[in-house]
Amino acid sequence: MKNKKIIISDVTLRDGNHAVSxxxxxxxxxxxxxxxxxxxxxxxxxxxxxxxGASSLxxxxxxISDKEAITTARKYLKKTxxxxxxxxxxxxxxDIKKSIDYGVDIFRIGTNSSEIDTTYQQxxxxxxxxxxxxxxxxxxxxxxxxxxxxxxxxxxLKNMGVKTVIIMDSAGIFLPHDIENxxxxxxxxxxxxxxxxxxxxxxxxxxxxxxxxLNGAKIIDASIKGFGAGSGNTQLDILVTVLERLNIxxxxxxxxxxxxxxxxxxxxxxxxxxYKNPFTEPKNIMSAxxxxxxxxxxxxxxxxxxxxxxxxxxxxxxxxKKLVAGQEDxxxxxxxxxxxxx
Numbered sequence: 345m346k347n348k349k350i351i352i353s354d355v356t357l358r359d360g361n362h363a364v365s366x367x368x369x370x371x372x373x374x375x376x377x378x379x380x381x382x383x384x385x386x387x388x389x390x391x392x393x394x395x396x397g398a399s400s401l402x403x404x405x406x407x408i409s410d411k412e413a414i415t416t417a418r419k420y421l422k423k424t425x426x427x428x429x430x431x432x433x434x435x436x437x438x439d440i441k442k443s444i445d446y447g448v449d450i451f452r453i454g455t456n457s458s459e460i461d462t463t464y465q466q467x468x469x470x471x472x473x474x475x476x477x478x479x480x481x482x483x484x485x486x487x488x489x490x491x492x493x494x495x496x497x498x499x500x501l502k503n504m505g506v507k508t509v510i511i512m513d514s515a516g517i518f519l520p521h522d523i524e525n526x527x528x529x530x531x532x533x534x535x536x537x538x539x540x541x542x543x544x545x546x547x548x549x550x551x552x553x554x555x556x557x558l559n560g561a562k563i564i565d566a567s568i569k570g571f572g573a574g575s576g577n578t579q580l581d582i583l584v585t586v587l588e589r590l591n592i593x594x595x596x597x598x599x600x601x602x603x604x605x606x607x608x609x610x611x612x613x614x615x616x617x618x619y620k621n622p623f624t625e626p627k628n629i630m631s632a633x634x635x636x637x638x639x640x641x642x643x644x645x646x647x648x649x650x651x652x653x654x655x656x657x658x659x660x661x662x663x664x665k666k667l668v669a670g671q672e673d674x675x676x677x678x679x680x681x682x683x684x685x686x
Contacts, residue, residue, distance in 0.1 A: 350594055351563045352584070353387040354380060355541070355577060357417065358429055359565075362393035362573035362639050366406040367617035370416045375611045376604075377420035380568070383600040387425045387450065389565075390417040393573060393639065394669055395429035395454065396439040402673050403434075407616070410439065411446060418447040425449040429480070432462045434670065437469050444475055452510065454480030456668040460497045467504050478508040480541070483668055485517050485635055488526055498534055508537040510563065513552065514669070516545030516575060516632040523555040531560035539563030542578040544570055545632030547624060549578040554586060569605050569621060574631065574638030576622025581605040630655060634663025643675050651683040658682070 399406035427450035470477035540556035542549035570576035612619035648658035
């Protein structure tokens, strides 16, 4: 197979924070960065699960500050680029400014695909300060079911001078044929770099990622052991193995990736948080089926049980509202009203 350049971006220390209630501390960051850099990974992302400035009682309080997370990672990543996720509304320009000073190389400015215009100010600031900036389309399924909508969304970013756009399957709803169609169309219409960020609710994150690459994606997000929100992300150790079997060279040291995956749970020993390997439960499948953000599954499951609601009815009710990350507090209201309507 003809080899095209592929960049794998490691999101373990950011998306993985969702899996442990944003409790990844400096010790875990240090140990992970030391281990993963030996694999020759190109990019490591770090921070609160919802990115810069997102730590709060309503969303989830981080055990450490953005500054502590970024500066710790920067200290132990000697050759690897450091990236952060930033969602306007959670983060402000001041957060971007400080992160530049802390040594961040890549800013991934993310927003829900239907609200892409909110990225303007932060993208412009990054460009002005000559730091690499990517656009990230979260909850991508909200626009990719409407052809004109996604073309307009990508064109907005392109017109701003963004040269890399990540398609984020926040709900874990896409299947390989969806990915093939999406990336074929993107490649045909736009001359910029695209990437893919998958979630594993339907067990297809690795094959979605491979399909994205084969159809034009240059950047693939992945995490060690699939560590991430809900059912987890594209599993880095499986992804690289599959790519190698397809004769797609990643430039990564597979043996050292296996070693990192093996010792990763040990990093959490004697910490306040207990490591839990991601796996798919019925709540994760229902969450994806109704297009929910992957991080909502546990909350919907909790309140549906508390109010003695039918699971499917509860997930469907939330899905119809098209809630996005940051609107967790509305889950209670919607299901409380559903209970009282009976």
